[in-house]
Amino acid sequence: MSSTRHYCPECDQRLRDNSWWCNPCQRRHFEENFDNWSTGDKDIDDFLKHTQINAQECDQYLEWIPFSAFINVNKSEISEVGTLFSANWIRGPSDTWDPVESEYVAKRSLLKVALISLGSSTLLFLKEVNFFLIFIVRFFLCNVFLIN
Numbered sequence: 097m098s099s100t101r102h103y104c105p106e107c108d109q110r111l112r113d114n115s116w117w118c119n120p121c122q123r124r125h126f127e128e129n130f131d132n133w134s135t136g137d138k139d140i141d142d143f144l145k146h147t148q149i150n151a152q153e154c155d156q157y158l159e160w161i162p163f164s165a166f167i168n169v170n171k172s173e174i175s176e177v178g179t180l181f182s183a184n185w186i187r188g189p190s191d192t193w194d195p196v197e198s199e200y201v202a203k204r205s206l207l208k209v210a211l212i213s214l215g216s217s218t219l220l221f222l223k224e225v226n227f228f229l230i231f232i233v234r235f236f237l238c239n240v241f242l243i244n
């Protein structure tokens with residue numbers, strides 16, 4: 097398998113094979129944006145920030161997405177974990193490298209996603225988010241979103 101080495105367009109650091117993800121620059125971008133969003137719960141905010149500043153790739157972090165960013169929301173199932181909905185994410189994830197803009201951009205608009213409502217327990221929310229981050233998002237690349 098061939099590999100391609102890239103250099104960060106911002107800091108000129110040599111990047112990992114086949115990746116445009118520059119840890120220090122992406123971390124700085126996330127930190128500069130910390131004051132622009134909040135879930136309203138400090139523990140959840142801190143958890144999301146932790147995933148962002150420790151991400152090693154564009155699909156390894158969580159972000160706060162307001163409910164208004166979804167359309168076609170339909171309840172599909174009620175389980176012991178919570179209520180499951182299907183929906184379309186209007187913008188989609190910023191996971192495509194744009195060589196002209198030199199940044200990750202959203203190119204999958206109206207992406208079909210699953211939303212899970214867990215109720216108002218912050219502890220349960222963080223437990224489930226952590227599970228999905230480790231076992232679903234990272235290894236199966238599903239588009240599952242937990243809503244509180």
Ligand SMILES: [Zn+2]
Nearest residue numbers: 104107118121
């Ligand atoms: Zn960089």
